Amino acid sequence: MGYITLSNVSYSYPTSKDAVIKNANLSLEKGKFYALVGRNGSGKTTLCNLIRGFIPHFYNGQLTGNVIVNNKDIKNEDLGSLALDIGYVFQNPFNQISGIKETVFEELAYGLENFGVPRDEIIRRVEEIIDVVNLAELQHKNPMELSGGQQQRVALASILIMDPEIIVIDEPTSQLDPQATEHVFKIIELMKNKGKTIILVEHKMDLIAEYADEVIIIDHGEIKIHDVTEKVLIDPRLREWGVSYTEYTKLGLKLKENKFNVDKIPTTVDEATQMMQKLIR
Ligand SMILES: Nc1ncnc2c1ncn2[C@@H]1O[C@H](COP(=O)(O)OP(=O)(O)OP(=O)(O)O)[C@@H](O)[C@H]1O
């Protein structure tokens, strides 16, 4: 049994005609970084909702099968106790922001206040997270007046500050520039090094190739593959599932197609460099 296990899970929203998740089986280990990938509408957010327990506790609809997180069947837990284990960063950062706090600093303190954490410790943890997520310039601003990308970073920080063991992050970089995007991956790496389990929904394949341990691809509600990153990202069925190759993989495939002696298709810049060094030797 994995740390997070889905067994024969199918789900449809009250209004859906067909199942949105179809007989999903998944076993995830503690302390790994998983990237969840798939085209628009494939079911990524729904899968996250299942792991977080929003299904069935917030969304009705029809659910069969079992979702077990840290030995607990999510059906039997309430959302509050699940929140202690699982931090969830919403796809739309606006949904994360309380709307009742005047500054980013207070917004970050809010979750801890609700748990009765002593004031000194709150201040210490807010300052720490402001440093990690690079929010110093925003700390006195009103969260409601930030840009989408800034709100995304505040939303991420507001979850990390709670220090959950499992972190589910749904497309946290969609409104970020390349530099801020890479920074998010660096933060995730930091969390992984602290032993956290991370599930990230993301489209940016070059960064997934660089950072994720394993990749899960979902298409039309079906989990098509779950394996180590370097295997999944060179799978010939990738396009069929609506997922793109990294630029390095495209280069490797093109060279191979043109009869170059490529023994290992690269996914990252380092692997591509090794490939080129072998070819010109
Ligand atoms: N609350 C809801 N009620 C009814 N149907 C929904 C609801 N949320 C999502 N769906 C439908 O379920 C399917 C999967 O949606 P989901 O949001 O999980 O996909 P996704 O992979 O996260 O998509 P995106 O890349 O656009 O975020 C889609 O057909 C969507 O229209």
Ligand SMILES: [Mg+2]
């Ligand atoms: Mg989604």
